[in-house]
Amino acid sequence: MNTKVASSDTYLPELVNQCRKLGKAKREACAHGLKDVRDAAVEYVLASKFPTTRDEEWRFTDISEILDIPFQVPDVNRESSLKLSDLTLPVRDKNALPLRIVFVNGYYVPSLSSVEASLLPTLGMEFFAGNLTQAPGNYSDRFREYLTQSQEYHDVFAGLNMAGLVDAAVIYVPKNQAIETPIHILYVAMPGETPILSLPHCLVIAEPGSSITFVEDYTVIGKGATFTNAVTQVWVGENASVNHTRLQRESGEAYHVGLSAIAQARDSRYTCNAISLGAKISRHNLEVLQTGEQTETNLNGLTMIANEQLADTHSAIKLTKPHGTTNQIHKCIVADKAHGVFNGKVFVPKPAQLTNAAQLSRNLLLSPKARVDTKPQLEITADNVKCSHGATVSQLEDDEVFYLQSRGLNQDDSRNLLINAFAAEILNRLPIASLRETLYSAVNLMKR
Amino acid sequence: MIIENSEIILSVRDLTADVDGNQILKGVNLEVKAGEIHAIMGLNGSGKSTLSKVLAGHPAYEVTGGEVVFQGQNLFELEPEERSRAGVFLAFQYPLEIPGVSNLDFLRVAYNSHRKSKGLEELDAFDFQDLVEQKLEVVKMNSSFLGRSVNEGFSGGEKKRNEILQMALLEPKLAILDETDSGLDIDALKIVANGVNELANAENAMLVITHYQRLLNYIVPDYVHVMADGRIIHTGTKELALELEERGYDWVLQESAAEVTA
Numbered sequence: 001m002n003t004k005v006a007s008s009d010t011y012l013p014e015l016v017n018q019c020r021k022l023g024k025a026k027r028e029a030c031a032h033g034l035k036d037v038r039d040a041a042v043e044y045v046l047a048s049k050f051p052t053t054r055d056e057e058w059r060f061t062d063i064s065e066i067l068d069i070p071f072q073v074p075d076v077n078r079e080s081s082l083k084l085s086d087l088t089l090p091v092r093d094k095n096a097l098p099l100r101i102v103f104v105n106g107y108y109v110p111s112l113s114s115v116e117a118s119l120l121p122t123l124g125m126e127f128f129a130g131n132l133t134q135a136p137g138n139y140s141d142r143f144r145e146y147l148t149q150s151q152e153y154h155d156v157f158a159g160l161n162m163a164g165l166v167d168a169a170v171i172y173v174p175k176n177q178a179i180e181t182p183i184h185i186l187y188v189a190m191p192g193e194t195p196i197l198s199l200p201h202c203l204v205i206a207e208p209g210s211s212i213t214f215v216e217d218y219t220v221i222g223k224g225a226t227f228t229n230a231v232t233q234v235w236v237g238e239n240a241s242v243n244h245t246r247l248q249r250e251s252g253e254a255y256h257v258g259l260s261a262i263a264q265a266r267d268s269r270y271t272c273n274a275i276s277l278g279a280k281i282s283r284h285n286l287e288v289l290q291t292g293e294q295t296e297t298n299l300n301g302l303t304m305i306a307n308e309q310l311a312d313t314h315s316a317i318k319l320t321k322p323h324g325t326t327n328q329i330h331k332c333i334v335a336d337k338a339h340g341v342f343n344g345k346v347f348v349p350k351p352a353q354l355t356n357a358a359q360l361s362r363n364l365l366l367s368p369k370a371r372v373d374t375k376p377q378l379e380i381t382a383d384n385v386k387c388s389h390g391a392t393v394s395q396l397e398d399d400e401v402f403y404l405q406s407r408g409l410n411q412d413d414s415r416n417l418l419i420n421a422f423a424a425e426i427l428n429r430l431p432i433a434s435l436r437e438t439l440y441s442a443v444n445l446m447k448r
Numbered sequence: 449m450i451i452e453n454s455e456i457i458l459s460v461r462d463l464t465a466d467v468d469g470n471q472i473l474k475g476v477n478l479e480v481k482a483g484e485i486h487a488i489m490g491l492n493g494s495g496k497s498t499l500s501k502v503l504a505g506h507p508a509y510e511v512t513g514g515e516v517v518f519q520g521q522n523l524f525e526l527e528p529e530e531r532s533r534a535g536v537f538l539a540f541q542y543p544l545e546i547p548g549v550s551n552l553d554f555l556r557v558a559y560n561s562h563r564k565s566k567g568l569e570e571l572d573a574f575d576f577q578d579l580v581e582q583k584l585e586v587v588k589m590n591s592s593f594l595g596r597s598v599n600e601g602f603s604g605g606e607k608k609r610n611e612i613l614q615m616a617l618l619e620p621k622l623a624i625l626d627e628t629d630s631g632l633d634i635d636a637l638k639i640v641a642n643g644v645n646e647l648a649n650a651e652n653a654m655l656v657i658t659h660y661q662r663l664l665n666y667i668v669p670d671y672v673h674v675m676a677d678g679r680i681i682h683t684g685t686k687e688l689a690l691e692l693e694e695r696g697y698d699w700v701l702q703e704s705a706a707e708v709t710a
Contacts, residue, residue, distance in 0.1 A: 403544040406531075417557070
């Protein structure tokens, strides 16, 4: 066990070394062609540097304190001591999210998951939800095809995730199938004696004409430092429709870096609802590539942070073909000394004519020491497009609070109502009613 | 209506108040009894709106002297929400928009905060809906207003009617209407005025702050006060409003100045 504090030069090689040793699981996964993916990722990480605030992409997000913590990548462990009752599910009504894929410290736990075919009576045989290493062999080619394409995501943390890729949560939706029941993917980090680095990976493939709603949910059970470094790949086929909710509610001792990489074929629709509540420091990279015409992307983001939390969202939408639509709204509610960061890139190159792109960043500061850095970044070279962007930073106005007080609400309730209202615009877009209600309760805890 | 020996609802004595260190109210005296409708008129900057905000407890206004007694209680000991629950209602000149909160939810939390302070059980969504549907008639609103966000995208007239709807629900002892008529066309003005008249009774009192005599054709005041430079300088009956409309304010200001020098 390595207990010595690493320097930025040795930190990544040490973690890569741990990834290489992930034993049993490594052999299991070879069947899906993961060895090549891992080897390439190892090379990439070893050639990269740990990011600092001198890197433009990390200017406002100082993650150097991670270097002081000797994180360990746990080896495969299918026997989790967790019971279903230990999990706080984000919805009270279990029927609202009956299908569940649970990963603990980066590994699939069948006893906590619920993906039985009996829960999917209306589905054809070809639909698959579960984990990669246990997927039937006939899916292998399709999965390998997508996983090997993923090497193009060049970011050191995505690389590190790939270097340790031994399993993944997988959802495969066959052509023209509409899956009505949402799927819940729960990633639990459980710190043990040593600080835990978990590397959860998720692959969602929606074949042409299909539709699916899924919820990714990152949480921590227990005390201690955790570092979740996640990658989710979503492939949206021609004319397919994917609704993706990403809920990050990790503990105050958690570090979280996550990449959501989405590729959309022509005529497809993709919606992301990204809700960041937890972690001491978190970073969400959201990258959407529109590869075909008339593609629609909706990104809804809500960050609610307090104390000394830092939450950073970097999004990049790349359009490549005509008639694309993107709608993005990102909201931050920042209390105490917390710090929110938003950077939203939209690329509209010459071939992407007749694009309709809108971006809005709205921020609510609840204390004088709260801070937000927001940066819309539009690069437009097409000349026949409609693109708009805007950013606002505000605080609760005395006049607004007074209006509510003058109707009989006390000051706390008045402030809460206004904060709720600010969050509601995003929460109302969540596709599952009971999830909306749970998150409204979370907003109420922001009370100052 | 003026009623002999009726209860004194509001008593303002030598009230002075500042905003950002500037003295705006310079000694206001006013007594309002149950059943009465008082109109306060005056030029811009005379202190009319400041008086309404001070009475409702806006934090930006600092009371520097004098006293205000509301139904025997020192008003300045109460927080804004306590004043509301005790029966003070301010219809805002510029009602705020609250995107994301439905009008129905807003009205219900406001109504229930009053119920709770009286030790009454809160109304659930269904019972409240029944109640509010009845009150909608007071301001001729249809129930589609309830589903929309508070005042968001409302026209000027709709916002003012929404204020009167809140007043109808909360049934205040003292309603202060701060330029409720400003910016209203004649149809909206009639609806608002009829609503106010319907709510006025022998137990409550109205303080109608306005810039224009026009409103007072529809809400007939028992007293008309003229405010200038932070004081009430003249008090008369409803005929005074007509005279002000015809002759302007200069003569009142001059008479008042003459009284001071005399």
